Amino acid sequence: MTKCIEHHVKKNDRTPDKAQSLVSIIIPAYNCERFIGITLNSVIGQTYSNWEAIVIDDYSTDNTGQIVKKYAERDSRIKYHRLIKNSGAAIARNTGVELCEGEFIAFLDSDDVWYPQKLSKQISFMRENGYMFTCTSYGKIDEDGSQLNTTIVASIKQDYNGILKNCPGNSTVIYNCKKLGKFKIPNIRKRNDYVMWLQIIKKAVYIYGLDEVLGSHRIRKGSLSRNKMGLIKYHWQVYRHIEHLSVIKSINLICYLCFKKVLRIK
8 A cells, every 4th residue: 555645534433335335436636625525515415325435635735635634524434645745636546546445436526526316326327237337427517516508428338449539527437346456547647537447448348328417527717627729748648658559540539639629529
């Protein structure tokens, strides 16, 4: 286990349904004091009760840590870990994966929100169909939580080439860790979630989409993911240096991404 974290874990004060499989929710967090409480409330409000929320604080300089600690004191399913220096989302994500104990691993951005039946519906979807890797549709909200009347519809079924063109929403993804194992990703500043999905799909073969909006992605000014065109160089890095795709295929994928941007798709 990594040594670069502080632990803040309390004795259980809630009684999860042990008949349910444990779901580990990985939440990297950095300077998100304005939103982290809203995000954690959406987890606590889940109708599915057997979960652990692992918040990896990437050395925040605001009150993120204090807020999460208060939540952890009230609900022991919430576990707080602070990195000893600011290390980036990839390291935070890897740390959370290393620490988690669930049969299923879910991912949630520190400013996004889940609807109450997110876990129960998606886990049932996976159980009933034998799926190991899934995502859902989702909506978008602004910094104040107002709906932007935008829905990103999950593709019913995608393989590796499908994910190369259409990245699932980070806060919608769940995979079966018991069957697929744990995945770690290189320390890339942006698109690290995308790299993880590309790793998982190679083993899972397919990702299946539940076409139901079960959460909202928050659009924030200045966020790393907002400027799609600014992400082009990171996509190139993923294609050429991590996935080792040919120059021609990489150029075609970049052109496809630009085409989606022009048409304002996703």
